[in-house]
Amino acid sequence: MRLLLVEDDERVAAALVAVLGRHGFQVRHARSGHEALDALVPDGNDPYRVVLLDLGLPDRDGFEVCSRIRAGSGVPVIMVTARADIRSRIHGLNLGADDYVTKPYDMGELLARIHAVARRGAQPSSVAVPAPDAVPQQRGPLESRGIRIDRERRRVSVDGRDVPLTRKEFDLLALLAQSPGVVYRREQIFSEVWRSGWEGNGRTLEVHIGSLRNKLALPGLVEAVRGVGYRLIPDSPASPATDRTPASPAEH
Amino acid sequence: MRLLLVEDDERVAAALVAVLGRHGFQVRHARSGHEALDALVPDGNDPYRVVLLDLGLPDRDGFEVCSRIRAGSGVPVIMVTARADIRSRIHGLNLGADDYVTKPYDMGELLARIHAVARRGAQPSSVAVPAPDAVPQQRGPLESRGIRIDRERRRVSVDGRDVPLTRKEFDLLALLAQSPGVVYRREQIFSEVWRSGWEGNGRTLEVHIGSLRNKLALPGLVEAVRGVGYRLIPDSPASPATDRTPASPAEH
DNA sequence: AGCCGATCTGAGCGGAACTTGAGGATCACG
């Protein structure tokens, strides 16, 4: 899970990077608002799932950055700042921030809040946002084609029968089921299901896909897209033009 | 914009209804968790855009309600409570709340936060929402599988026999028993049972789980979920909501 | 201080989960 940290104090940043890393985040550190905005330009990598924006920078600047971010992207933003006054809080939230945390904060609570906004996921709000890779992270149990995926219980059932899955199998299915029909590229799958940048050398992904198919016993559900990745076939094939991939076809 | 207010204090509720009304919200007031869950059953009206959940009710009860809501629906939930301690905050957020506001709060900030979560909104989702009556509302001391957990007295009994537990063991059990069936991740357990941000370096968690299992002497109760964490196995309601399949008696 | 239970740490074990490799099947494309 990628996270963008905007923080000018190196010591604070280093500490946060360490802790967040230990909790499974792949952190990119931006030292300034400018750098942050650059980092948010879609580049084919996975999009950031959340932005941690410190307002410790040259006073008002942070608000400016938040509003710029919000103008161009739907990525969730958490403001972190020493400014505890009500006016700033309200102002920050109204600029489009998803949460506003004041220092000193408890690390556990910050983590919980990060998870809260991350699971809410990026949804291109009203604005027409150039965020093609934005994954509509859906909450509550997923259900489609008789498969019920209960994320918090890590349980999967097909037509009422419980299907025990291993960790990788479950994560894989949960990822693909987020957007049935959409093709997930191999690198994308690896970075979501396998932590840290790890390129699957061997046949790892195929094997897990294989055992997932076996256990679900729903032929045709998990489809391989040659040279790209995998996807789930949705039940109501509302003209899935098959080109409905998040990847721009231009890139090879 | 419809909003569901869960609050048992009539005076507080009346004030909130007035203010929220003035700000363009159509407020439905539920006096109890049960009423709230009823109100959330899809009925053809517009779905609620946000739930304001007061935890002032009988102690721990509010957390239950939040977890029940989240089990069946993706509607954004803001917890409003006087409980300011870190444990409660983290727990509330981990249960799926989108925000956690402590009293006394500033009305302007609350409004800003309501707008923040409503902005993200949960898509009404084509997903079937399981009927909440499938989930029995559980009050007072937790009880399941013959285990009785009295949170106030910190007493646990199995089939009537008192089982003395240490602090950590009790906290651990109480946490897991909050929502039998759901998987609690290691980090989550650490941040709620231990002081926040604590990294379990050694085999601490396993040891405590071990002694808890020994003392309860109920094999299969506490289940390890490899690579993720632990959960309690509920006695019967494994997946009751999936019975909604009228025709599929192929075999069994 | 001294005791005693509670908590934490480290090593070893066993088994589940994951990875890898090779061979066969299938597909896209000329």
Place this chain on the structure above:
DNA sequence: CGTGATCCTCAAGTTCCGCTCAGATCGGCT
């Protein structure tokens, strides 16, 4: 129809993770 690339399956390794035990440390109480 041939060919190379890609995907699937099977059957080994190999790693990882949770369990247990035993000893060390912590902390409250008399």
